[in-house]
Amino acid sequence: MRIAIVGGHGQIARLLHPLLVAAGHTPVALVRNPAHAPDLEDLDADVRRLDIEQQDAAAFAEAFAGCEAVVFAAGGGPDGNARRKQTVDLEGSLKSIAGASSAGIRRFVQVSAIDVDNPLPPDTGEVWRAYVEAKRDADAALRAADLDWTILRPGRLTDEAPTGRVALGPDVPRGDVTRADVAAVLAAVLGDPRTSGKQWNLVGGDLTVSEAIDLAVV
Numbered sequence: 001m002r003i004a005i006v007g008g009h010g011q012i013a014r015l016l017h018p019l020l021v022a023a024g025h026t027p028v029a030l031v032r033n034p035a036h037a038p039d040l041e042d043l044d045a046d047v048r049r050l051d052i053e054q055q056d057a058a059a060f061a062e063a064f065a066g067c068e069a070v071v072f073a074a075g076g077g078p079d080g081n082a083r084r085k086q087t088v089d090l091e092g093s094l095k096s097i098a099g100a101s102s103a104g105i106r107r108f109v110q111v112s113a114i115d116v117d118n119p120l121p122p123d124t125g126e127v128w129r130a131y132v133e134a135k136r137d138a139d140a141a142l143r144a145a146d147l148d149w150t151i152l153r154p155g156r157l158t159d160e161a162p163t164g165r166v167a168l169g170p171d172v173p174r175g176d177v178t179r180a181d182v183a184a185v186l187a188a189v190l191g192d193p194r195t196s197g198k199q200w201n202l203v204g205g206d207l208t209v210s211e212a213i214d215l216a217v218v
Contacts, residue, residue, distance in 0.1 A: 009036040012073050029043075031048075032050065072093050075088060090133075158177070
């Protein structure tokens with residue numbers, strides 16, 4: 001497949017591209033900054049320009065042209081800007097969903113965050129509240145869309161080496177998970193039709209990725 005990656009220069013995306021290439025897919029990295037293109041081309045990704053915040057859903061559909069799947073892996077970043085949680089994490093997802101639908105793409109995988117449906121304590125900071133609410137609302141919109149969707153909700157992300165061992169399921173408790181292991185799960189679920197319509201928490205665990213998926217789809 002040709003797979004459009006929204007947030008194509010993000011930390012998880014840069015780990016995902018080589019896995020997709022190794023599986024015979026073509027990652028299409030969508031990025032705002034053209035200076036990122038050489039790094040991504042070195043990973044054998046095709047690169048297309050897309051400004052998540054400034055462009056509309058029609059531009060997303062154009063950027064997705066020729067692709068068979070979309071991965072939404074973008075995030076507003078740890079810059080303390082609550083507004084960017086809205087414009088990137090939520091509105092970027094909504095435009096990606098609309099763009100995929102317009103482009104005739106059914107397969108859509110979204111990277112979210114664990115526990116975003118849980119009530120927030122009253123003293124939650126503005127930025128964290130904005131982040132959680134953006135991810136929560138983006139997931140709700142994707143679940144309501146007429147797409148073959150999968151939502152992965154990782155726990156606290158780390159930059160350690162991949163373990164190849166995860167826990168995956170709707171009620172898996174909070175824990176850490178490496179970004180590399182998240183990328184491995186993304187690569188595995190993309191071509192697995194059994195994972196459509198599934199929303200899973202994802203943390204480090206004891207099972208291989210394939211074992212964890214087999215258990216979760218039962």
